[in-house]
Amino acid sequence: xxxxxxxxxxxxxxxxxxxxxxxxxxxxxxxxxxxxxxxxxxxxxxxxxxxxxxxxxxxxxxxxxxxxxxxxxxxxxxxxxxxxxxxxxxxxxxxxxxxxxxxxxxxxxxxxxxxxxxxxxxxxxxxxxxxxxxxxxxxxxxxxxxxxxxxxxxxxxxxxxxxxxxxxxxxxxxxxxxxxxxxxxxxxxxxxxxxxxxxxxxxxxxxxxxxxxxxxxxxxxxxxxxxxxxxxxxxxxxxxxxxxxxxxxxxxxxxxxxxxxxxxxxxxxxxxxxxxxxxxxxxxxxx
Amino acid sequence: xxxxxxxxxxxxxxxxxxxxxxxxxxxxxxxxxxxxxxxxxxxxxxxxxxxxxxxxxxxxxxxxxxxxxxxxxxxxxxxxxxxxxxxxxxxxxxxxxxxxxxxxxxxxxxxxxxxxxxxxxxxxxxxxxxxxxxxxxxxxxxxxxxxxxxxxxxxxxxxxxxxxxxxxxxxxxxxxxxxxxxxxxxxxxxxxxxxxxxxxxxxxxxxxxxxxxxxxxxxxxxxxxxxxxxxxxxxxxxxxxxxxxxxxxxxxxxxxxxxxxxxxxxxxxxxxxxxxxxxxxxxxxxxxxxxxxxxxxxxxxxxxxxxxxxxxxxxxxx
Numbered sequence: 313x314x315x316x317x318x319x320x321x322x323x324x325x326x327x328x329x330x331x332x333x334x335x336x337x338x339x340x341x342x343x344x345x346x347x348x349x350x351x352x353x354x355x356x357x358x359x360x361x362x363x364x365x366x367x368x369x370x371x372x373x374x375x376x377x378x379x380x381x382x383x384x385x386x387x388x389x390x391x392x393x394x395x396x397x398x399x400x401x402x403x404x405x406x407x408x409x410x411x412x413x414x415x416x417x418x419x420x421x422x423x424x425x426x427x428x429x430x431x432x433x434x435x436x437x438x439x440x441x442x443x444x445x446x447x448x449x450x451x452x453x454x455x456x457x458x459x460x461x462x463x464x465x466x467x468x469x470x471x472x473x474x475x476x477x478x479x480x481x482x483x484x485x486x487x488x489x490x491x492x493x494x495x496x497x498x499x500x501x502x503x504x505x506x507x508x509x510x511x512x513x514x515x516x517x518x519x520x521x522x523x524x525x526x527x528x529x530x531x532x533x534x535x536x537x538x539x540x541x542x543x544x545x546x547x548x549x550x551x552x553x554x555x556x557x558x559x560x561x562x563x564x565x566x567x568x569x570x571x572x573x574x575x576x577x578x579x580x581x582x583x584x585x586x587x588x589x590x591x592x593x594x595x596x597x598x599x
Numbered sequence: 600x601x602x603x604x605x606x607x608x609x610x611x612x613x614x615x616x617x618x619x620x621x622x623x624x625x626x627x628x629x630x631x632x633x634x635x636x637x638x639x640x641x642x643x644x645x646x647x648x649x650x651x652x653x654x655x656x657x658x659x660x661x662x663x664x665x666x667x668x669x670x671x672x673x674x675x676x677x678x679x680x681x682x683x684x685x686x687x688x689x690x691x692x693x694x695x696x697x698x699x700x701x702x703x704x705x706x707x708x709x710x711x712x713x714x715x716x717x718x719x720x721x722x723x724x725x726x727x728x729x730x731x732x733x734x735x736x737x738x739x740x741x742x743x744x745x746x747x748x749x750x751x752x753x754x755x756x757x758x759x760x761x762x763x764x765x766x767x768x769x770x771x772x773x774x775x776x777x778x779x780x781x782x783x784x785x786x787x788x789x790x791x792x793x794x795x796x797x798x799x800x801x802x803x804x805x806x807x808x809x810x811x812x813x814x815x816x817x818x819x820x821x822x823x824x825x826x827x828x829x830x831x832x833x834x835x836x837x838x839x840x841x842x843x844x845x846x847x848x849x850x851x852x853x854x855x856x857x858x859x860x861x862x863x864x865x866x867x868x869x870x871x872x873x874x875x876x877x878x879x880x881x882x883x884x885x886x887x888x889x890x891x892x893x894x895x896x897x898x899x900x901x902x903x904x905x906x907x908x909x910x911x912x913x914x915x916x917x
Contacts, residue, residue: 346708346711346712394886394890397890398889398890401893403654403707403708403711404652404654404707405889405893407654407656407708407711408654408841408842408845408885408888408889409885409886409889409890411656411838411882411885412881412882412883412884412885412886412889413882413886414882415838415878415879415881415882415885416878416879416882416883416886417882418878418882419875419876419877419878419879419880419881419882420879422875422878422879423873423875423876423879427875530834534712534715534716534719537708537712538716541709570727572723572726572727573723573727575719575723576720576723576724579716579717579719579720580720582712582713582716583701583713583716583717586705586709586713587701587704587705
C-alpha cells in the first residue's frame with residue numbers, strides 16, 4: 313500500500329513537473345535554446361502567488377492565469393531586449409546569457425523580498441482526503457489538476473490554432489518557416505513567453521504546498537532539463553510524460569532509499585539517458 | 600603570444616608578489632588574495648572553456664575535492680595539510696578523468712548540463728555523508744600557515760599558484776596543444792579531419808584544469824578555515840569561474856586575471872552599499888559580456904594596443 317501511495321504521490325508531483333518541463337521543451341524545441349533562467353522565472357511565479365495571496369487575497373489556484381500573463385509579458389520583454397540578440401549565436405553564449413538573466417532575477421528577488429523562506433497558509437491546500445488507506449493532500453491534487461489541464465490546453469493550442477501551427481513550423485525548420493510567411497521573431501517571442509508562463513504558473517501552484525525563497529527555482533531548471541531529455545528533446549508530450557516519470561522516480565527513491573538522495577537519482581537518470589538513449593525514452597521528435 | 604613585451608608581466612608579478620611588504624591593510628590584502636585565487640580559478644577554467652570551447656559549469660566539483668581532501672586527510676588520517684593539498688590535486692585529476700570521459704561524449708548544452716549534474720551529485724553525496732564529511736553543516740578546514748601574519752603568508756602562498764597557472768596558460772596559448780584545442784572549439788569534425796583526437800585532447804585539457812582548480816579550492820578553504828557543501832561545492836563557484844574567464848577574455852592568458860579584478864572589485868563595491876547584491880552583479884556582468892562584449896574586457900585593450908589578433912572570441916558565431 314505504501315508502494316501505491318508513493319506511486320500516486322509521485323504522479324501528483326509529476327503533474328507539476330510536467331507543466332514546468334513542457335515550457336522548457338517548448339522553448340528548446342522551437343528556439344533551440346536551453347533556458348537556464350527557467351527556475352528563476354518559476355521563482356518569480358511563487359512570489360506572485362505569495363504577494364497575490366498575502367496582499368490581495370487572491371487564491372493561487374484561481375489567480376494563476378494572472379500570474380501566467382505577467383510572466384508571459386516579462387518573458388516577451390526579456391526576449392526583445394536580450395535573448396533575440398543571441399538567437400544566431402553558439403549555445404555557449406546562449407547558456408551564459410540565460411544563466412546571467414537567471415542570476416539577475418534571483419539577485420533582484422533577494423534585494424526586494426529578502427532571502428527569508430516564505431509560506432502561505434491556504435486552508436484548502438493542507439486538507440487531507442482519504443481513499444481507503446490512501447491519503448492525499450488536497451493541495452497536491454489541485455496543483456496536479458490545474459497543471460495537467462494546462463499541459464493539455466497547451467497541446468491543443470499547438471495542434472489546433474494558427475499560432476500553434478506557426479510554432480510547430482518554426483520548430484521543424486527555422487530557415488524555411490519564414491518562406492511560408494511566418495514571422496519567426498514573433499513566434500520565438502511568443503514561444504519564449506509561453507514557455508516561461510508555464511514555469512511561472514507552476515511556481516504559483518507549488519507555493520501553497522511548498523515554500524519559497526529567491527533560490528527556490530535552481531533545482532527546477534535542472535529537473536526540467538532532465539525531463540526534457542527523458543522525454544525526447546523538445547517534444548512537449550514527451551516532456552509531459554517525462555515529468556510524471558521523474559515525479560514517480562523521485563518518490564520511489566525517497567520511499568525505498570532516502571529522501572535526500574532523490575536529487576541524485578535525477579542526475580544519474582539524466583546522464584544515463586543522455587549516454588545510452590539520447591533520443592529520449594519515448595523517442596519523440598519535434599514540438 | 601601577443602606582442603606584449605615581457606617586462607609588463609615581470610613588473611606585474613613583482614609588484615603583486617611584494618604587496619604584503621608595502622601594503623599592511625589587512626582588508627586590501629584579503630581582497631587581493633581573493634582576486635588571486637579567483638584568477639587562478641578563471642585561468643584553470645579557460646583551458647577547457649576558453650581554449651577547447653567546452654562550457655563546463657561543474658568546475659566547483661574539483662574546487663570542492665581540493666578543499667575536502669585537504670580537510671579530511673588532515674582531520675581523519677592526521678596528515679600534514681600540505682600533503683592533503685597534494686592529495687586533493689591527485690584526486691581531482693582522477694575525478695577529471697572519470698567525469699571527463701563521461702561528459703565529453705556530449706555536446707553543447709548537454710555537455711554543460713552534464714557537468715552541472717556531476718558536480719551536483721558530488722555535492723548531494725557530500726551533504727548526506729554525515730559521518731565522513733560532516734554533512735550539510737561542514738567543518739573547520741586546517742590552516743596551511745601559522746599565525747602571525749596569516750594574511751601575508753597566505754598571500755605569498757597563493758602567488759606561486761597564480762604564477763604556475765599563468766605559466767601553464769602561456770604554454771597552452773602558444774603550444775601545438777593549444778592550437779589543437781582551438782581547432783576542437785572551432786569545429787570538432789574538421790579538427791578530427793586534420794588528425795586531432797578531440798576525446799584525448801579535451802581530457803588532457805581538463806586534467807590540469809581540475810588540478811589547478813583543486814589547488815585553488817584547498818587554498819581558499821584553508822584561508823577561510825571552513826569547508827561545507829554550500830561554500831566549496833556551491834554551483835555559484837562554477838559560474839564564477841566561467842564568468843571570470845569570459846569577462847576578462849576567454850582563451851587569453853591575461854583575460855582571467857583582468858576578469859577576476861573586475862568581478863571581485865565590482866562585487867565588493869556593491870556589497871558595501873547593499874546586502875545580497877553579488878548575484879545581480881554577476882548576472883548583469885554576464886549579460887553585458889555575452890551581448891555586448893563577447894571578447895571580454897581584454898578585447899578593448901587588444902584593439903587599442905594592436906596585439907596580434909587571436910582566433911576570435913570563443914564561440915562568437917556558429
